[in-house]
Amino acid sequence: MAEYGNIVRRAVGQLTGHGGVKGFLLQLFRVNDIKTGALVGIDKYGNKYYEDNRYFFGRHRWVTYTTEMNGKNTLWEVDGSMVPAEWHRWLHCMTDDPPTTHPPEPKKFLAKVHQFNNSGTLNCYVPYSTTRKKIHEWVPPKAGEK
Amino acid sequence: MLRWPAVSRALAGAAHSKGSITTTNNVQTSVRASSNMVEVFVDGKPVMVESGTTVLQACEKVGVQIPRFCYHDRLSVAGNCRMCLVEIEKAPKPVAACAMPVMKGWNILTNSEKTRKAREGVMEFLLSNHPLDCPICDQGGECDLQDQSMMFGADRSRFTEGKRAVEDKNIGPLIKTIMTRCIHCTRCVRFASEVAGVEDLGTTGRGNSMQIGTYVEKMFMSELSGNVIDLCPVGALTSKPYAFTARPWETRKTESIDVLDAVGSNIVVSTRGGEVMRILPRLNEDVNEEWISDKTRFAYDGLKRQRLTQPMVKDASGQLVATTWEDVLTRVAGALQGVQGSEVGAVAGGMVDAEALVALKDLLNKLDSDTLCTEEIFPMAGAGTDLRSNYLLNSRITGIEECDLLLLVGTNPRYEAPLFNSRIRKSWLHNELQVAMVGHKVDLSYSYTHLGETTQVLQEIAAGTHPFCKVLAQAKKPVVVLGSSTLQREDGAAIFKAVSTIAQNSRVSSGVEDGWKVLNVLHRVASQVAALDLGYKPGVNAIQKNPPKVLFLLGADAGCITRADLPKDSFIIYQGHHGDVGAVMADVILPGAAYTEKNGTYVNTEGRAQQTRVAVTAPGMAREDWKVLRAISELAGVTLPYDTPDEVRRRLEEVSPNLVRYDDVEEANYFKQAHELSKAVNQSLLAAPLVPPQLTVKDFYMTDPISRASQTMAKCVKAVTEGAAAVDEPSIC
Numbered sequence: 001m002a003e004y005g006n007i008v009r010r011a012v013g014q015l016t017g018h019g020g021v022k023g024f025l026l027q028l029f030r031v032n033d034i035k036t037g038a039l040v041g042i043d044k045y046g047n048k049y050y051e052d053n054r055y056f057f058g059r060h061r062w063v064t065y066t067t068e069m070n071g072k073n074t075l076w077e078v079d080g081s082m083v084p085a086e087w088h089r090w091l092h093c094m095t096d097d098p099p100t101t102h103p104p105e106p107k108k109f110l111a112k113v114h115q116f117n118n119s120g121t122l123n124c125y126v127p128y129s130t131t132r133k134k135i136h137e138w139v140p141p142k143a144g145e146k
Numbered sequence: 147m148l149r150w151p152a153v154s155r156a157l158a159g160a161a162h163s164k165g166s167i168t169t170t171n172n173v174q175t176s177v178r179a180s181s182n183m184v185e186v187f188v189d190g191k192p193v194m195v196e197s198g199t200t201v202l203q204a205c206e207k208v209g210v211q212i213p214r215f216c217y218h219d220r221l222s223v224a225g226n227c228r229m230c231l232v233e234i235e236k237a238p239k240p241v242a243a244c245a246m247p248v249m250k251g252w253n254i255l256t257n258s259e260k261t262r263k264a265r266e267g268v269m270e271f272l273l274s275n276h277p278l279d280c281p282i283c284d285q286g287g288e289c290d291l292q293d294q295s296m297m298f299g300a301d302r303s304r305f306t307e308g309k310r311a312v313e314d315k316n317i318g319p320l321i322k323t324i325m326t327r328c329i330h331c332t333r334c335v336r337f338a339s340e341v342a343g344v345e346d347l348g349t350t351g352r353g354n355s356m357q358i359g360t361y362v363e364k365m366f367m368s369e370l371s372g373n374v375i376d377l378c379p380v381g382a383l384t385s386k387p388y389a390f391t392a393r394p395w396e397t398r399k400t401e402s403i404d405v406l407d408a409v410g411s412n413i414v415v416s417t418r419g420g421e422v423m424r425i426l427p428r429l430n431e432d433v434n435e436e437w438i439s440d441k442t443r444f445a446y447d448g449l450k451r452q453r454l455t456q457p458m459v460k461d462a463s464g465q466l467v468a469t470t471w472e473d474v475l476t477r478v479a480g481a482l483q484g485v486q487g488s489e490v491g492a493v494a495g496g497m498v499d500a501e502a503l504v505a506l507k508d509l510l511n512k513l514d515s516d517t518l519c520t521e522e523i524f525p526m527a528g529a530g531t532d533l534r535s536n537y538l539l540n541s542r543i544t545g546i547e548e549c550d551l552l553l554l555v556g557t558n559p560r561y562e563a564p565l566f567n568s569r570i571r572k573s574w575l576h577n578e579l580q581v582a583m584v585g586h587k588v589d590l591s592y593s594y595t596h597l598g599e600t601t602q603v604l605q606e607i608a609a610g611t612h613p614f615c616k617v618l619a620q621a622k623k624p625v626v627v628l629g630s631s632t633l634q635r636e637d638g639a640a641i642f643k644a645v646s647t648i649a650q651n652s653r654v655s656s657g658v659e660d661g662w663k664v665l666n667v668l669h670r671v672a673s674q675v676a677a678l679d680l681g682y683k684p685g686v687n688a689i690q691k692n693p694p695k696v697l698f699l700l701g702a703d704a705g706c707i708t709r710a711d712l713p714k715d716s717f718i719i720y721q722g723h724h725g726d727v728g729a730v731m732a733d734v735i736l737p738g739a740a741y742t743e744k745n746g747t748y749v750n751t752e753g754r755a756q757q758t759r760v761a762v763t764a765p766g767m768a769r770e771d772w773k774v775l776r777a778i779s780e781l782a783g784v785t786l787p788y789d790t791p792d793e794v795r796r797r798l799e800e801v802s803p804n805l806v807r808y809d810d811v812e813e814a815n816y817f818k819q820a821h822e823l824s825k826a827v828n829q830s831l832l833a834a835p836l837v838p839p840q841l842t843v844k845d846f847y848m849t850d851p852i853s854r855a856s857q858t859m860a861k862c863v864k865a866v867t868e869g870a871a872a873v874d875e876p877s878i879c
Contacts, residue, residue, distance in 0.1 A: 134420065134421045134450060134765075135421075135450050135451075135453050135455065135765040135766070136450060136451045136452065136453065137452075137453055137454070137455045137456070137765075137766070138452045138453060138454055138455075138724065138725025138729065139725075140458065140465070140466035140725065140729070140730070141730060142465065143460075143463055143464035143465035143466075
C-alpha cells in the first residue's frame, strides 16, 4: 500500500516539479522526459545536470540543455555535442565525480568556449593536405631591401 | 641488369647500341687486328667469334645472357663472384664465363645440370651473409640479386647459422652505404680506380671479414661518384637523396637529355605523381656511354625550388606581384609595339631550347631588331661564328678514343664536361693517349704534361719555338681542345688565332687524312651551340654599345647585363623557370618550363642535336617557352608563322637543318679557310694566365640556376669544404 503511495507522490512531484504548466510543457516537448532529479550542477553555458540513482544505469544522469549557445538559439535545436568536456565525463559515467567536486585539470587542447558540432555550417572542418609542397615557388625580394 | 627475360630477348642479335663508331669497348679484347674467327657452340648452336672473346661475350652474341654480378663490360674483369660459371662439354670443371677466352670447338652448355647446380650453389653462398633487407632496401625491384635468385637460385634454404654484419661507411652526402648488403663484387672499386680516376675505394680484410670502403674516413668526392649507385648490383650503395622515396615499378620513365652542361648526356627521368623522383643514365655510346655526372644525377631537387609559377609584374612600389597571363602578355605586347630596331634587344641564357631561341629571334626580327645576344662570349674577329667548325667540338667525343695526342688549352674538362673527361681518361688508360695542357694546373684524374699557364706558352707553340712542338709534329692524330672560358677574355680572338695556328700546323705535320678534325671548342652551356647555329651574336657587346629600351632576358641568369647598363626607364622582361639573378631585375616575369617539362631541342658541344621530352608538366601557370613568345607576337601584332611544335621544327629546319637531325652530328669543315681568316686578326695576347673558372670540385656543383637552387648540391659543397660529418642528415639515413 505504502509503495503505491510513493509512486503517486513521485508522479505528482514530476508533474509539478518543472515550475508550472508552462515549465512542464517546455520540459515535455524539449527534453521528452519529465523525470525530476537532484541538480548536480550548471555549467557556464547554462546546461543543467541532474542525477537520480533510483533509476537504472543509463537513466540515472541527464542534462537539460541551455537555450542559447555559441550564438545559436538552441531552444528547439539541441545537440549532444553542446555538453562541454568536463561534464561529458560525468554524464557518460566515466567517473562518479562531477566537475563541481573535482574540477578538471587544465589541458592545452581544451577550448575556453566549447564549440558544439559544426557540421553543415560555415565553420565546418574541411580536410586539407598535410604533405609537403611539391614545388616551392620563388618569393621575390622585398622592394627597397636591396 | 633489369628484367632478365626481356634483356635476353633484347640482346638477341642486337649487341650494337645507338650508332657506335667504336664497336669494341671492352678492354680485354682490344686486340685490334684479330682476324681469326673461331667457331664455338653455344648449347649446340654454332657461332663465329673473334679469338680472344670470352665465353660470356660469345653467349651474348647468340642471345644467351649468363648471370653475373662482378662482370661489367666497361670495367676490367674480376671474376670473383663466380655466378657466371658454365659447363663446357668434356671439361672437368665449370669455367668462369666472364674471364675464360674461348677455344675452338668448345660447346658451352648454359643450361645443363652442372651449370644450374653451380648457379644455385653460388647464389646460396651469396645469400648466406646477405641481410633480409628487401622491404627496406632501395634496390628492391631493380636488384640483380633478387632477379637472379628468382631465376637461378634454389627454392629452399638450408641456412641455420648466423649472418655477419658490417659497419656503414660515410662516403659523402650523395651515396648511402649499407655495407652489410655488399656482396664484394668490387665493381665500385674498379669503377673508382679505372673510370673515375680516384683510387679511394678498396677492399680490406679477406674472406668473411672482407669490407669494401675507403679504410680511412674519406669521402668519395669524384664528379662521377653517383655512377657506383647504378653499378652496385645490390643495395649496398644507393642514392641518398632518393632514399626511401619511390619504388622503381611506381615510376614512369621518360627518356630525355641533360642540359646542365654542354655534353648533352642521355638520361632517363623517373617521375611519379607529377614530380621528378630521380635521374638515371641512358646508354649512348657516342656521348656518355653509361655514365652521368653528379650534377646531372642529383640536381633534380633544384627543379622543385625557387620556381617561377605565376606571371609577375612590378607594381608602383617596385615590388613584384603575381598577376594573370592576360595582364602580363598585354603589357609585354604594349612595350614591344612601341619600339623598333635597336631599341629592343634580347639576351639568351644557358639552358634555352632551340625552339624558344628561334621564336625569339623571329619575333625581334619582325620588329626590325637583330640585337640578340648570348651570355657566353665567342670572338667574332676572323671567321667568328660564320663557319660552324669554329665553335664545335669537331672531333666528337668518340674521336678522342682514336687520337694519340691531346692538347687542352685553358679548360678543366673534369668539371666543365665530366663525361668528356671520362672519355679522355678511358683513352689515356686503354689507348695510351698522351695529354698536354696549357692552363692552370688542375687534377684531371689522369697524368698529363703541364706546359704552363701563360699565354706566352701558347704563342711559342704557335710559332714553333716551344719544345712541345716536336711532340706535336710527331703525333699521328692530334686533337686540340680549347675551353670556352678562355674565349671570354678580352684577348679571346688572339687566343683563338694562336690555337687555330697550332691546330693547323699539327694537322699538316701529322699527315692525317682529310676526315680528321683537330681544332675543337669545348662549351660549358647547353644552349650556346644552338644559339650560334641560329644566328645569335655571342657576347653582350652589341647591347652594351647600344643599350635598348626594352630588354628580353630568356633564361639569362649570368648577370652579364644589369640595370646599370641600360637607360633609366628601360623595360626588362624575364622569361625563365627559376628565380635567380635575371628575375630580380625584371619588370615583368613570364614563367617558362625547365628542361624536364618541355620538348626542347638542345645541341651539345659536338653539334649533335638532341631532344628533351616532357616528363612532368610545368608547375603553376608556367608554359613552354616558344608558346609564350608566340602569344606575345600575336598580341603585339607581329604574329609568328607557327602554331604547332611541328611547324616550329620546320622553321628550325629552314634556318639550320642540323637542328632537327636528331642524334646525328653534321660534319663541319672549312678549317683552312677559317684559319686564313683568323690570321687577319690583329689582337695581342694579354699576359694574364689561362685559368678556367672551375678549378676544384667545390666549383663544380653549383653553376646554373637549377643546381644553385638544389639542396643536394648545397650539401655537396658543404661536404667538400667542411667534411662529410658537417652535413647533417636525417637519422634514418
